[in-house]
Amino acid sequence: MHMDDSVRLRQATADDHAAILDIEGYVFHHDFDDDAREFDRRLFEPERSLVADDNGSVVGHTTALTRDLTVPGAVIPAAHVTGVGVLPTHRRRGLLTAMMHRQLAELAEAGREPVAVLWASETTIYPRFGYGPAAARLELNAMTREVHITPAAPSADGRLRLIEPTEAAEDLKMLYERVRPARVGWSSRPGAWWDRRLRDPSAWRDGATTRKGVLFEGPNGPEGYAMWRVKDGWDDYGPNGQVRVTEIVADDPGVYAELWRFLFGIDLTRSTSYDFAALDEPLQYLVDEPRRLGRGFSDALWIRLIDLPAALEARRYLGPVDVVLAVTDPLISANSGRWRLTAGPDKTTCVRTTDPADVACSITELGAVYLGGTTLSALHAAGRVQRLTDNFPATAFGWDRLPNAIEVF
Numbered sequence: 342m343h344m345d346d347s348v349r350l351r352q353a354t355a356d357d358h359a360a361i362l363d364i365e366g367y368v369f370h371h372d373f374d375d376d377a378r379e380f381d382r383r384l385f386e387p388e389r390s391l392v393a394d395d396n397g398s399v400v401g402h403t404t405a406l407t408r409d410l411t412v413p414g415a416v417i418p419a420a421h422v423t424g425v426g427v428l429p430t431h432r433r434r435g436l437l438t439a440m441m442h443r444q445l446a447e448l449a450e451a452g453r454e455p456v457a458v459l460w461a462s463e464t465t466i467y468p469r470f471g472y473g474p475a476a477a478r479l480e481l482n483a484m485t486r487e488v489h490i491t492p493a494a495p496s497a498d499g500r501l502r503l504i505e506p507t508e509a510a511e512d513l514k515m516l517y518e519r520v521r522p523a524r525v526g527w528s529s530r531p532g533a534w535w536d537r538r539l540r541d542p543s544a545w546r547d548g549a550t551t552r553k554g555v556l557f558e559g560p561n562g563p564e565g566y567a568m569w570r571v572k573d574g575w576d577d578y579g580p581n582g583q584v585r586v587t588e589i590v591a592d593d594p595g596v597y598a599e600l601w602r603f604l605f606g607i608d609l610t611r612s613t614s615y616d617f618a619a620l621d622e623p624l625q626y627l628v629d630e631p632r633r634l635g636r637g638f639s640d641a642l643w644i645r646l647i648d649l650p651a652a653l654e655a656r657r658y659l660g661p662v663d664v665v666l667a668v669t670d671p672l673i674s675a676n677s678g679r680w681r682l683t684a685g686p687d688k689t690t691c692v693r694t695t696d697p698a699d700v701a702c703s704i705t706e707l708g709a710v711y712l713g714g715t716t717l718s719a720l721h722a723a724g725r726v727q728r729l730t731d732n733f734p735a736t737a738f739g740w741d742r743l744p745n746a747i748e749v750f
């Protein structure tokens with residue numbers, strides 16, 4: 342079906358906020374109380390939000406929030422696309438398609454952000470708009486009576502101090518900022534984003550406690566933190582509580598291990614879950630029985646290259662690269678064509694060329710490999726990337742660690 346003539350797309354105004362949250366309530370099946378609405382308003386960027394307006398009623402929405410994203414070797418501005426929805430009365434008439442096309446055109450025109458990033462509610466939605474699955478996540482649910490941090494795991498000098506996360510916000514921010522530049526997939530938290538991260542409404546608790554926090558303090562001050570809730574539980578065998586970790590941040594291996602030791606050891610609990618681990622999560626190598634970590638797998642961050650040469654020049658590469666990519670991008674034609682990507686120790690360039698291509702793919706596949714979490718070889722094996730010469734950059738887009746999608750936005 343095609344978008345009805347009565348529907349037009351327009352930039353949102355501050356007055357649209359309530360209607361946009363009504364849409365989000367309908368499509369994501371949850372209710373926003375006054376507090377949630379007021380809070381969301383603080384994050385609202387009307388000039389970056391697009392609404393579908395049907396004769397004065399807002400029936401569809403998308404937005405691109407202003408945050409930075411860590412990519413291999415760099416921190417870059419990235420359009421954080423979220424809040425996408427079309428009312429059930431208007432679905433499957435092309436509204437999302439129209440909104441995505443316009444949003445991409447506007448992002449390309451603005452030229453501020455070389456890439457866009459999102460979490461997809463369903464994996465079928467975004468490839469057609471050029472988004473590729475760029476960072477997966479491990480979802481852990483460790484049986485903590487059966488898996489232990491090994492005695493050989495590193496330790497650290499210092500002590501653990503229980504904190505109320507909002508009161509310790511400055512320490513948490515400092516630690517997050519210390520680690521963020523090296524963790525591909527982490528986003529900056531400007532303005533009200535930290536407040537949002539530390540919000541703890543009962544609707545988010547799923548019957549668990551309020552959010553708790555612990556700070557690891559070494560000889561020179563705070564060195565790491567963790568936040569969690571506990572879902573209390575008792576069964577025929579006695580206590581069966583679950584520690585639900587929401588964030589764990591430390592760059593020192595000893596501190597990191599100390600935080601997990603603590604989280605695994607909370608009395609009256611028998612399991613510890615964490616839904617935001619990278620596929621190469623170090624905890625897997627800190628424990629004696631990794632299978633009992635209860636590992637599940639899911640896609641997480643999706644990347645869309647908005648400005649191909651700017652995006653490929655913005656990130657770093659582990660080794661020398663010299664390759665010609667033939668790229669098709671039906672939605673942002675400036676990205677289509679042949680590009681020579683050259684990366685050396687001092688300089689990376691990505692320029693148009695008429696030379697024969699080594700690799701051919703669509704913009705979606707470049708999005709998928711951009712964070713170093715998906716390999717070109719796997720996409721080639723799936724027939725998604727064509728290998729045209731022997732100069733196939735199988736490892737060129739890899740990075741030292743796999744990307745980590747730490748936070749749903």
Ligand SMILES: CC(=O)SCCNC(=O)CCNC(=O)[C@H](O)C(C)(C)COP(=O)(O)OP(=O)(O)OC[C@H]1O[C@@H](n2cnc3c(N)ncnc32)[C@H](O)[C@@H]1OP(=O)(O)O
Nearest residue numbers: 368423424425426427432433434435436437438459461462
């Ligand atoms: C970044 C984020 O915010 S992710 C959150 C996305 N939002 C949601 O999941 C909320 C619930 N869903 C919705 O609001 C709507 O179904 C949307 C926004 C996903 C799709 O909006 P629509 O206006 O119906 O999409 P539109 O009509 O443009 O469909 C485009 C194409 O995608 C397909 N499509 C869109 N959404 C879906 C879906 N959820 N499942 C399967 N196919 C889908 C359509 O069938 C159509 O395919 P076709 O062109 O081959 O016919």
